[in-house]
Amino acid sequence: MAKIALITGATAGIGEACAHTFAREGYNLILTGRRMQRLERLAGQLNEKYNVEVAVSCFDVRSKAQVIENLQGLPAEWKQVDVLVNNAGLSQGLDPIDKGSYDDWETMIDTNIKGLLYVSRVVSNWMIDNGFGHIINLGSIAGKEVYPNGNVYCATKHAVDALNKGMRLDLLSHGIKVTAVHPGAVETEFSEVRFKGDKERAKKVYDGFEPLVAKDIAETIWFVASRPAHVNINDLVIMPTAQAAATAIYRK
Numbered sequence: 001m002a003k004i005a006l007i008t009g010a011t012a013g014i015g016e017a018c019a020h021t022f023a024r025e026g027y028n029l030i031l032t033g034r035r036m037q038r039l040e041r042l043a044g045q046l047n048e049k050y051n052v053e054v055a056v057s058c059f060d061v062r063s064k065a066q067v068i069e070n071l072q073g074l075p076a077e078w079k080q081v082d083v084l085v086n087n088a089g090l091s092q093g094l095d096p097i098d099k100g101s102y103d104d105w106e107t108m109i110d111t112n113i114k115g116l117l118y119v120s121r122v123v124s125n126w127m128i129d130n131g132f133g134h135i136i137n138l139g140s141i142a143g144k145e146v147y148p149n150g151n152v153y154c155a156t157k158h159a160v161d162a163l164n165k166g167m168r169l170d171l172l173s174h175g176i177k178v179t180a181v182h183p184g185a186v187e188t189e190f191s192e193v194r195f196k197g198d199k200e201r202a203k204k205v206y207d208g209f210e211p212l213v214a215k216d217i218a219e220t221i222w223f224v225a226s227r228p229a230h231v232n233i234n235d236l237v238i239m240p241t242a243q244a245a246a247t248a249i250y251r252k
């Protein structure tokens with residue numbers, strides 16, 4: 001029987017790239033996100049190209065009720081999840097703490113921390129019942145260091161770092177693997193979302209150097225997921241060659 005990967009935030013960027021990589025490797029997929037059309041289009045493409053089965057589930061990870069209803073509503077055979085990629089996440093704004101938007105703060109905290117927790121709560125129980133599973137959390141270098149005006153986004157990714165360690169401890173006796181992958185600058189829709197559709201400002205983030213692309217992270221996640229059963233990678237930081245820290249980017 002084919003293995004199953006559940007990827008949150010599969011409508012764009014790293015999540016979408018992970019969907020392609022895991023489908024190429026023969027996994028059946030559960031893909032989630034808020035944009036149903038994108039989910040359906042991607043599911044069709046992957047099914048046609050790789051002949052894998054794809055279930056789509058459209059919900060907002062910020063809503064505990066939506067997460068529980070949609071995930072628990074999946075047929076029993078789809079709950080045999082081998083790999084959960086906790087990828088859905090975002091940044092909103094880049095403002096100093098005295099000027100930050102309350103709404104932006106709540107959106108980041110609700111998505112990156114609470115959303116990840118809601119999904120993990122449901123899926124970790126399936127994994128415990130199944131007796132196998134691997135949870136891969138998308139952290140960030142923003143979870144390893146703090147940069148000016150990154151305040152709340154960095155705090156949410158520090159929380160992911162802590163939750164990753166906590167999950168690893170709590171799920172140890174169940175044989176469930178837990179890994180965090182922490183990327184530096186990856187050119188996706190991330191900066192456009194952070195700057196609320198300002199494409200020009202978003203593009204400047206990647207000016208003068210070669211950033212990572214979503215596929216670089218997807219291939220890394222696949223490497224992590226495909227280690228032998230007795231091997232777990234706890235924590236992995238990956239940056240462009242031109243980046244040494246969040247604010248140390250060598251631009252030509």
Ligand code: NDP
Pocket residue numbers: 008009010011012013014015032033034035059060061062087088089090091111115138139140141182183184185186187188189190191193214
């Ligand atoms: P994108 O903006 O390209 O993709 C983000 C994905 O998250 C989309 O599929 C989006 O789907 C989903 N998402 C966002 N909010 C919600 C929500 N409330 N409910 C459900 N899904 C949601 O960004 P990336 O691919 O770059 O980001 C993926 C992850 O990687 C994030 O956790 C991000 O913090 C992390 N990361 C990104 C880095 C980068 O430089 N790009 C670096 C380090 C970490 P939809 O809008 O359809 O709901």
Ligand code: 8X3
Pocket residue numbers: 139140141142150183184185186246
């Ligand atoms: C995304 C990378 O440096 O914009 O998590 O925080 S950064």
